[in-house]
Amino acid sequence: MEFEPLDQYLQRRKKLTEIEALGHLAHPHRFDWTHTPRQILGQFGDSTAEELSAKNIEVRVAGRVVALRPHGKAGFGHLAGDGEKLQFYVRLDVVGENAFKLFQLLDLGDIVGVSGHLFRTKTNELTVKVEKLQLLTKALLPPPEKWHGLTDTEIRYRRRYLDLIGNEKAREIFLRRAQIVRELRRFFDERGYVEVETPMMHPILGGATARPFVTHHNTLDMDLYLRIAPELYLKRLVVGGLDRVYEINRNFRNEGIDAIHQPEFTMLEFYQAYSDGPTLMDLTEELLRGLAEKVCSGRKVAFGEREIDFSRFERLSMRGAIRKFWPAEAGAAPSVEELAAKGGPRKVAARYNYFAKAKGVDAVESDENTSDGELIGELFETIAEQHLVQPTFIYDFPVEISPLAKRREDDPSLAERFELFIAGMEVANGFSELNDPDDQERRFREQVEKGGQEMPKEVDLDYIRALSHGLPPTAGEGIGIDRLVMLLTNSHAIREVILFPLLRHTAEADAAAAAGQETSLKPPDERSK
């Protein structure tokens, strides 16, 4: 196989042949290093030239060649490893003719090991004076352009390895993502939660409202859905006596792709028996504040032009948010009574839409079947959601749009549910879990009757059975990890925080398919010839 840019690929192959002719192995098995570049800079970054020569420190260090500055019979280069760059200095009279020829045949991107003593150059840069140079791997293709890094967003996503080599920022994002996930685990582990893994392939759709991906198990001859949420399995575990559980894993939703949506995304869900929604709001605040402090070293986090302040979380009821952000030009904001009255939300929506049409902004969408509760949800999303930049909990969701949440004791039209919004994005969703099997079965049946691709086709009877065995009063919550990582890394597209985001398939793949190469996932007997 040959790759573009072909001239450089062939040139590098030729150099590799020359290197082998010098007696070097193309792919040696090991290199006994003593330090990584990061460790050397960490340990000796403060040592003076005198200290270094007095201590006579010998190191063996490996990494990718990211800069080369040959000077005739000597030369400098930089070696990248472990996220740091270390300079090395090669002299013909030190390494000898053979190794110096190897140095001259090096290309940017090659992986080498150098052995030698540390010193400081004229410009006071900590440097390895190379006594022995070894090729560890030849790079047959060149690294990204050295000034601008890799800027083509498509290649950055499709060939993330190049993005990681060429763009320090990309590397930092994914290291921080790992740190965030580590802190989340620590937070829940410390509080006695058990981490579990529940099925990714579900026989019945449930746990959220979304269009699913469908797959098929051949031996069982059974259609399965890639899960849209783990919720119903996690609550089964609480029935089973795992009073505190969490899962960090992928969900799959067959919906659109944009700056804040990817078909597979990572969700943290956690459940806690003998608790309720309002308690989780406090816990969430503690969790996110602590994360910001640990990961971003402060409660105030830059996000684009704005600054997100995790020290204070606003709390607003959904109806209150509609009132608060009701535009003045649309007349008097609706009263709480009007929003709560039967048929009230429809009148309010009509009033808003009259304004929206005149003003040319988005209207509230509904039809004759839209319930009061659904209209409240629509009003909220249209009027308020975009304004929720600082961390804000919205609570008191209509029960119609909360099929798995417990009703409020004092108002059965409202669910004891909240969502957290930051920078206009929904980041978390939590509630007191509905644990009345009769009410749950009724709501499931309503969903099935309502129909649609995003609704279950059948009632999950085993889940009702589990509830019938008794789910303690429980609170649960889901937090979108990708969006959280966006906030804490100042990233404005979800693709920046997912290593290999899904993209349209490539012209390259299409060409391969056209040329008759097999790219289909169909079983062999169904493949076209």
Added chain:
RNA sequence: AGGGGCGUAGCUCAGUGGUAGAGCAGCGGCCUUUUAAGCCGAAGGUCGUGGGUUCGAUCCCCACCGCCCCUACCA
């Protein structure tokens, strides 16, 4: 799906209705403390694809393809 933007050397980008330009990378040469090393030299292009207007199109027009952004579904 609709609206907007972009597509020129391997990369980052200039540019013009009259046969295409820089820096970096690559190639040859000089250079034993450089660091966006430097200097000299040569090479590199179907200007996204197809059609149209024109004496002549990379440039103007149309269509298509690809990517990005916004809007709609969605978390």
